[in-house]
Amino acid sequence: MKYLRAIGSYFIMIRKVFSSPTKGSVMKELIFKEIDDLIIRSLGIVSFISFFVGGVIAIQTALNLENPLIPKTLIGFATRQSILLEFAPTFMSIIMAGRAGSFITSTIGSMRVTEQIDALEVMGVNSLNYLVFPKIIAFLFYPFLIAIAMFLGIFGGLLAGVYGGFTTLSDFIMGLQDTFYPFHLVYAFIKTFIFAFILATVPSWQGYYMKGGALEVGKASTKSFVWTSILIILTNYIVTQLLLS
Amino acid sequence: MIKINNITKQFGEDEVLKGISTTFERGKTNLVIGRSGSGKTVMLKCLVGLFEPNSGEIFFEDKALHSMNNEEHRILREEMGMLFQGGALFDSMNIEENVMFPLRMFSDKKRPELLERVNEVLKRVDLENVNKKFPSEISGGMKKRVSIARAIVNKPKYLFCDEPNSGLDPKTATLIDNLIQDITKENNITTIVVTHDMNSVMEIGEKIVFLKNGKLVWQGDNKEIFKTDNKDVTDFVYSSDLFKKIRSIQIEES
Numbered sequence: 001m002k003y004l005r006a007i008g009s010y011f012i013m014i015r016k017v018f019s020s021p022t023k024g025s026v027m028k029e030l031i032f033k034e035i036d037d038l039i040i041r042s043l044g045i046v047s048f049i050s051f052f053v054g055g056v057i058a059i060q061t062a063l064n065l066e067n068p069l070i071p072k073t074l075i076g077f078a079t080r081q082s083i084l085l086e087f088a089p090t091f092m093s094i095i096m097a098g099r100a101g102s103f104i105t106s107t108i109g110s111m112r113v114t115e116q117i118d119a120l121e122v123m124g125v126n127s128l129n130y131l132v133f134p135k136i137i138a139f140l141f142y143p144f145l146i147a148i149a150m151f152l153g154i155f156g157g158l159l160a161g162v163y164g165g166f167t168t169l170s171d172f173i174m175g176l177q178d179t180f181y182p183f184h185l186v187y188a189f190i191k192t193f194i195f196a197f198i199l200a201t202v203p204s205w206q207g208y209y210m211k212g213g214a215l216e217v218g219k220a221s222t223k224s225f226v227w228t229s230i231l232i233i234l235t236n237y238i239v240t241q242l243l244l245s
Numbered sequence: 246m247i248k249i250n251n252i253t254k255q256f257g258e259d260e261v262l263k264g265i266s267t268t269f270e271r272g273k274t275n276l277v278i279g280r281s282g283s284g285k286t287v288m289l290k291c292l293v294g295l296f297e298p299n300s301g302e303i304f305f306e307d308k309a310l311h312s313m314n315n316e317e318h319r320i321l322r323e324e325m326g327m328l329f330q331g332g333a334l335f336d337s338m339n340i341e342e343n344v345m346f347p348l349r350m351f352s353d354k355k356r357p358e359l360l361e362r363v364n365e366v367l368k369r370v371d372l373e374n375v376n377k378k379f380p381s382e383i384s385g386g387m388k389k390r391v392s393i394a395r396a397i398v399n400k401p402k403y404l405f406c407d408e409p410n411s412g413l414d415p416k417t418a419t420l421i422d423n424l425i426q427d428i429t430k431e432n433n434i435t436t437i438v439v440t441h442d443m444n445s446v447m448e449i450g451e452k453i454v455f456l457k458n459g460k461l462v463w464q465g466d467n468k469e470i471f472k473t474d475n476k477d478v479t480d481f482v483y484s485s486d487l488f489k490k491i492r493s494i495q496i497e498e499s
Contacts, residue, residue: 023350110336119333122293122405123347124322 010205017133017201020126027134034138038100039145045099046092050083050149053091054156057082062166072167076175079157081184088149089188090236093195096142097228101203104135105224108207109217117208128208135200142196143189150188187243194239195232202228246271247292247403247435252301254287261287263459264301272433274426274449278441279456280481285439286407288456292437293327293405294318305403323351326396328406328425332388334380340367340391341376347399366394370424386417390424397428404429406438410445422448443488446470455481 021027061078108131111117120127154176161167167175206224210216247269254262261284269275277285290296292303294310303310305321313321326347334343344363352359367373370390380388389409396404406425410418426449429436438445446453450467455478463475470482483489 026349114331114336115329115333116335118290118295119327119329119335121295122322122325122327123350124319125350 009209010201013128013132013205013208014201016126016128017136018129020129022125022130022133026130030130030134031137034134035141037103038135038138039141042096042099042145043148045095046145046149047152049095050088050092050152051156053087054079054083054153054158055160057087057153058157058161058172059164059166062161062164071175072171073175073178075161075167076157076172077178078175079161079172080154080176080180083150083153083157084184084188088146088153089191089195090232092146092149093192093199093232094229096145096199097203097225097232101199101224101228102221104200104203105207105210105221106217108204109210109220110214112208112210113213113217131208132201132204135204136197139196139200142199143192146189146192187239190243191236191239194235198228198231198235202231246304246306247437248304248307249288249292250302250304252288252291252298252303254284254291254296255299261459262291262298265456265459265461266301267454267461267464269435269437270452271435272429273436273451274429275435275437275452275454276446276450277437277439277454277456278446278450278481280441283456284459285441285456289405289407289437289439293325294322323347323399324402326399326401326404328389328392328396328404328409330408330411332380332385332392334388334391334395336380339377339379340372340383343380343391344394344398347395351399362398363394366398367391369397369428370394386413386421389413389417389421393421393424393428397432400432402434404434404436406436406440408440408442409438410440410442415444418442418444419448425449443482443485446482 022030058075058079061075062072065072065074108117111131117127117131120130158169158172161172162169203224206220206227207217210220212219249265249267251264251266252262253260253264265284265288277288279285287296291298308317310321334340335346338346341360341363344366345359348354348359348362364376367376370393372387372390372394375383375387375391380391383391393409404425409425410421413421422445425436425438428434438449440446446467448467450470453463453465453467453470454461455463455470455475457477463470463473463478465473470478473479
């Protein structure tokens with residue numbers, strides 16, 4: 001019953017987010033601010049993690065190639081597949097649930113605790129539209145972040161593989177080009193858009209409906225990370241089953 | 246003028262407001278007093294539309310709140326200003342942006358005109374040269390004054406104040422009380438102040454409504470409250486040593 005009520009409140013929130021829109025000039029500013037807070041400011045951590053994880057994937061693949069019959073091109077192939085299909089869209093989204101999700105929950109939760117959301121409502125502002133809609137729009141730029149993660153992950157793999165002496169540049173590039181299905185990219189970006197919507201709305205929902213004081217804001221942030229991660233993993237499984245099997 | 250007729254509010258099994266009826270007059274500072282948990286803030290939140298009463302009616306100038314359509318609701322919201330207990334200033338905005346916020350939401354005027362009005366109301370609440378500061382950089386008393394400025398910037402017909410001087414020193418509290426009363430008179434608005442501060446009762450209580458356990462048990466003004474025999478009111482009024490002393494001197498003199 002408790003979970004049904006929670007799911008119900010989430011969908012009611014989504015409906016309200018798209019009703020009674022905020023004045024255009026105000027909304028435009030809010031969207032730019034959210035793009036800066038949620039996307040641009042995540043560039044650093046996303047780049048750093050992608051580059052080094054790409055390197056680690058290349059090294060680990062190389063170290064597990066003991067059979068001389070298996071070509072060295074597999075290092076590039078495995079790096080590409082891991083990064084494009086799973087690491088960049090899915091695991092980067094879980095990292096974003098920690099980075100951007102906690103930020104969203106704690107910001108909205110603090111506004112709830114300090115009656116700022118009540119102030120918006122008293123002024124006749126649809127607080128859900130004002131607070132959540134710009135985040136949804138900002139997350140439409142999330143695929144650009146994931147594209148950067150894909151590029152840097154593969155580039156990190158290339159540098160680690162070639163300069164670590166595990167493979168040659170031509171072998172790595174041949175592996176990258178081996179049996180490449182463009183639909184895998186489409187699949188990765190379909191997932192990314194769904195995760196973007198989850199990343200924008202689930203933490204907002206946790207923050208908006210939280211009750212209590214400062215301590216509960218912290219608890220809501222943790223809960224938000226757990227819920228967002230679970231939803232991303234479940235959605236990942238369902239989308240993979242639907243699109244790739 | 247705001248009239249409430251037999252409103253009740255329940256949270257689960259807990260009945261917080263039990264059939265309250267009264268009228269808050271225009272041009273007067275109307276105080277709602279009572280002990281913590283008596284239902285004052287819930288009543289205020291019903292008036293501003295944050296809570297919906299379970300039964301009863303609220304009238305704004307003879308127009309029932311529940312019979313208003315969306316457009317009438319929107320207009321009514323524009324006519325309301327509210328001062329929250331903690332100020333409820335937006336942390337991400339500086340003082341100027343905070344005060345300008347209601348104007349930006351509801352007016353199509355250009356920024357210089359809006360800024361002129363912002364500076365006018367900031368001057369009215371005795372705050373100058375703080376425009377670019379953030380809420381975290383100013384004192385509690387200043388936050389309350391910024392909050393009053395934000396509440397009145399749109400020239401509201403109704404001003405609601407939730408414990409406006411809680412957490413303030415007596416001198417600043419008196420300044421805030423007087424400011425609320427002056428603004429009420431200057432603009433001839435209907436002001437409702439929720440408080441449990443007896444100094445406010447003495448200073449600005451032109452109409453006082455006393456709540457106990459969700460019921461209205463007494464109403465009158467700041468002179469009548471010291472003469473009433475209602476035990477609930479006298480228990481509340483004379484709960485502090487200072488007022489007990491004043492009471493004993495009054496009895497001795499009489």
